[in-house]
Amino acid sequence: MALTFRPDESADNADVVDGAMSDRAMAADADETGDEAMDELGLVERELEAKQSDDEVAGELAGLDALDRLELAKGALTLRVWKSLWPKLAAIALVLLAWQAVTWSHWRPDYVLPGPRVVLPQLWHELGTGRTWTAIGSTMRRAVTGFAMAIVIGLLIGVAVARSKVLRSAVGSLITGLQTMPSVVWYPLAVVLFKLSEGAIIFVVVIGAAPSIANGVINGIDHIPPLLTRAGRVLGARGLQAYRHVILPAALPSFLAGLKQAWAFAWRSLMAGELIGGIAAISIGARLNNERDLNDTPGLLSWMIIVLIIGVAVDSLVFGVAERTIRRRRGLGI
């Protein structure tokens, strides 16, 4: 049954109030209990004058709304970027300095532990060759494929476990157990199952990342404020619709935290898998092995820096930005 708006009626009411001094209104009000006593005090008249029209109230309301919305001006973009950037740059400079100090101390001969002045030009050179990018490309392809599969699997398991009490007591602690297990332990089994193929490496990535994702989902669903689920039910969100419109969006921040952690696990598992290797295809892990075989420490260190940069870049540029955006939108602060 639909509601009908009757704006005229309220306007009429307002008119009655405005004309409150008319006899009609006075007579109507004088019937009320207690008014006689108040009339003696001269209160009725002032009380009636004090009644407000809808328009007056609308004005006050607009005033309150304006007062409530004192927005803090944001600083200039460049200034904000610089503020968040300089501590990072300073940290990098410090690390390079420490590294250089170790080289200067001649703790190890230069060809065993070269300093940044040798490694950084080597890194720059490596980044200029096509072979490097082929290696990075094939490793990233594995990372993305494995991570995508881990998201699907982790999400399904997470929702299933959060939903069912039986499943939770059955596999809830198993998921955390899997999370603590170094996933590279699975690699020998993966090689038996999938031969020396892409499948084996991706298997290790999935099994490294999926438990964190599942735990993020479970945690997120467990910590939804009951008020929101109740509100969803009253508004008519049932079954799948409740998941789509209420439960999953509410669990999103925790899900993202799970993804962030899962990425760290996935990246480690992938590097371990590639290093143990045995797979002919060119990749970051294969290149690391290669440099070690050639005793090329500047090359080895360049590739380690590449691994570090990719790991940090994905974490902060993909998951960090997503997390900050969501927290800002929901007013959760940073």
Place this chain on the structure above:
Amino acid sequence: MTATVSAAVRTTTADRVEGSSVDIAVELRGLSKVYRSGRNQVQALDRIDLGFPRHSFTCVVGASGCGKSTLLSIIAGLDQPTAGELSVNGTVGLMFQESALFPWLTAEQNIELPMKLRRVPKAERRTRVQQLLQLVRLEGFGSKRPHELSGGMRQRVALARALAQNADVLLMDEPFGALDAMTRDILHHELERIWQQTGATIIFVTHNVREAVRLGDRIVLLSSRPGRVVDNFDVHFARPRRIESPEVGSLSIAVTSRLRQEVARHGTDVPT
């Protein structure tokens, strides 16, 4: 639209309408709710008989533990009664003390959601959202997210969202309890206006007696543990009322002393 829910007995609306000639939106008959946890049991509601006529504005007042919120949850269908009958004519909307807006949606999207869930066509949804924003005087704030709005604005969005369900019955659980006094006074006026414009039936739970006298056609006084209806006050003062007015004040004194009498009764319950 008619929904009849009951734990003990199920009745159809047809049966019910024969009995009463007044147009009743919500009716409770002998409604009880017992919470059990282990050996303990708490009688939250005890044989409540209440009828809420269509378009009426009823305030339910009581001390803590009187089962006010339980009552609303049962009417909203979020909770089941242990015994008794409940019939509700029409759709029910519920507003909480906190706005319960979804923080990931804008004000507009929050208001739109109940219509999306009922698969209302997009064009219709858009017009309706604008109408509702206008009704609660928040035009221009539609794209704001809940955390960017003040407490009073959030409650107005929550009210618009409840109305977007085409709620014939609006249940309000201390909706203004967390607001400052000035905002609350203005929202009393706004709620009254919106109630008159939409013709909804309002059941408004509060522990603030003055608020109840300011707003209600009728005040229902519930006792605590077990929750029973102990008194009824009809309020005939002309609208719009002011919360500071002497007439509201004097009736508030009467209701409050009745409420205190009820609370004092529990002082003798204390086990020695």
